Amino acid sequence: MKPTDKALTREILLALWKIHILHHANERPVVGQWMIQELRHHGYEISPGTLYPLLKRMEARGWLRCETDPTAGPRARREYYLTPAGKQILAHVRERVAELWEEIRD
Secondary structure, three states: OOOOOHHHHHHHHHHHHHHHHHHHHHHOOEEHHHHHHHHHHOOOOOOHHHHHHHHHHHHHOOOEEEEEOOOOOOOOOEEEEEOHHHHHHHHHHHHHHHHHHHHHOO
């Protein structure tokens, strides 16, 4: 299997992107275009057509809260903030990742 295989992206990398988003939203509000650049900085190629629906799903699950300037119109910049539920998810994921890292590292 090649690292560019779409199945790999959908099954594994999508989860890593979510963790990355939760982590950064815990530090400061996340803006979609910035998040795309941040993920690319780490070697992930993600399009707006993938990221924005992902942010919407995370908002629908209650992990993120979105704020926009109501006077800016339909294309207003959206800022995503981590919610208390998102903080709980992030804490849980951090524990699981630490445990997994201990198991899989050489």
